[in-house]
Amino acid sequence: MVKIAVQPALRPVTTTLPAARPAAPAPASQNWRNGLPSLVGATVTLRELKLSDAATLLAIMSPEAVSRFITTPPSTVAGFERFIQWTHRERAHGRYACYAVVPHGMSSPVGIFQLRQLEANFVTAEWGFALGSPFWGKGYFIDGAQLLLDFAVDTVGVHRLEARSAVANGRGNGALRKMGAVHEGVLRRSFTKDGRQMDQSIWAILADEWRQARAIWNPAVIH
């Protein structure tokens, strides 16, 4: 299951022209730029990627089942090390965050969640995720996604969170729908993978929608 680029070079955040869009509401907190806070859920912890995760990520992301709907991930451990270093630099700049998904009782990640700004101040952002196929269907996605969405909305101050997923990626689209994302359209031929052009669905969650939706994930609030 997956989305987004593991490859930061593609689809740069650019929708904006040269500059920041007008100063929209400021982010709630900027401390995360110094280091991502660890987020503990019912079944997984989200923590910052470590350089030593490179070999694990390579093993998780390389299989066709995981990689076929995302931009081509690095093909070597060294490539993933460069990716991890890049995630730290971008995080320090305050425009990107990449979390490792670590199930309780494990120390190595089984997947990642990415969050990146689409315009200055993180007012709008895009997220993506990749989870190793042996770990599908265990509830790790939903648990991790809740943590990530809370982080995006409450800590980073994201107002609108987009996701793109190949139309053919039924599992990825189902996962997004389950989180309450709204299907806003289909981007024709917006994604090229191995020379094949694919259509992508665009999904979005607004901050106030998430504040309402998350109640249903929280047993304490459910009726």
Added chain:
Amino acid sequence: MAAGQGNLEPGRHPLTQMDKVSFPSAPSPGVQANWRVGLPTFVTPDVTLRDVRMEDAPSLLAHLTVDEVSRFISPPPTTVEGYEGFITWCHRDRAAGLTACFAVVPPNADIAVGLFQLRALDSAFQTAEWGFALGSAYWGSGLFLASAKRVLDFAFDVLGVMRLEARAAVVNGRGNGALRKTGAVQEGVLRRSFYRRGQYHDQVLWSILAEDWRLQRDPQAGRVH
């Protein structure tokens, strides 16, 4: 008329911000790179399109920094110096292969009264986004469509764009109408995706695919009955 969320304010967050490091991706082969040195000039009976120049700054300020033009786009510069900074940015990012900003010059004139911008959404310029702004004195004159055709030819034939996106606030009827007229397809509505003057607006997302543009331009290429 104007559309696109392109910001006319130069430089604090250049387009390249996410594009710096990471896994290097090679520039796409076969795309003509000469435009990075300077944009070609297109002269037609209806309009001239050329690289934006420093001396356009006062005219752009007069034509674009007015409410009816700018109310649905990110705030344009408010001074001649601001536009000069913007033009400098255009040239820098053009040289880097990231953006192309054409000045719209009416027949029998030599100063810009509007802009068309193209910018890469990926490192190969296969997907790109465009935006435009035209002084209101020229609305309804045919200048938009004449310019748009040249810009689209440039995007698909020279840059090698496969998919060209545009965003326009839902309330921007004129901008959306202009996009529809070029053959763009409405793909969706991005809720609350644009912040302007204290308010979030929904935007329409449009796209034109290279193959559709070619069919439309050369009716013989694919006749529809």
